Amino acid sequence: MKLLTRPSKSASDLKPIEEYAEYQAAQEVVDRLNRERNAVAAEKTDLINKANAYRRPAVEVLSAAYLRGPRPSLDEDGILLSKKISELGLRFNALTLAIQTAEKEVVAVRHRLSAETAKEQASSYRLYVRVVLFGMLKIQQGNSQINDMADGRKELGYNEIFSPVGPSPWPQWGDPKEDSSLWRMILNEFLEAGHISGGEHSRIINGLLRDFEP
Structure with missing residues (x-):
């Protein structure tokens, strides 16, 4: 059986997304x-306490x-505190809305860069899938x-003894020739x-497996 080595191109070749300008x-x-919103929130809390x-x-x-x-200061004596608190509340809400918009742009950039880097790794991904x-x-x-072998033992009067092995629920994969099988x-x-390819698809279904290589 031919042993497959790991391809050189992998996710480790990608630079962190934070490095993109x-x-x-x-x-x-x-x-x-x-x-800015944290500063506004702190100032608002301070005025509320006052x-x-x-x-x-x-x-x-x-x-x-x-x-x-x-001529005492109206601000210091709390006459205009409620007005300032209201203004800070407006600023806080406006900043919250701005943050939501900015975060959507971050997500959009992440999606765009993810798609671009996925294209760069598409050939490696295809190879890994074929290895699977x-x-x-x-x-x-x-x-x-x-x-x-087990069927042969049974036909000769022996106990079957041997059974399929492996991590996958084989033979529940079914026959690839059957349209409804998991294999198909x-x-x-x-x-x-x-x-x-279409040719590989057809050959695998018909049991011609020897020529398939990742």
Whole structure:
């Protein structure tokens, strides 16, 4: 049996998506907006805490401020805190919406780069799939021979003793000649995806397996 070596092209050849300039730019927008929103949230929380300290009517607060000195600051004494809190709430909501839009762009860039790199690895993926099929065919060949040996023992009056082996539920794969068999469905999927040719599809179905190589 021919042993297959691992192809040189693999996922390890890909650079991290964070190293692409367009991804970095899109992610930086998200990071910047998150920093701004965190700052707004912190400022809003601070003002809410200050507002909670003012339990008296605004006129009483202002009156007490006048007693401490001329022309008191309305902001410091909590007169305009609620307005500022509302403004910060608006900014927070606007930043949240902006972040959602920016995150969609990050996802779009990821999808685009994923598609581009997948095209670069398509030939390697096809080879790996064919290696899997090669192994499945070898399992079928080996287990068919085991079955034949067991049947031969039974015909000669012996106990069968031997049975199919392997991690897959063979022989539940069925006969590839049967349209409804698992084997046939797998082969059809491989054909539709372009992993095997029409000729290979036909030969495998008809049991001509010797010439198949990944």
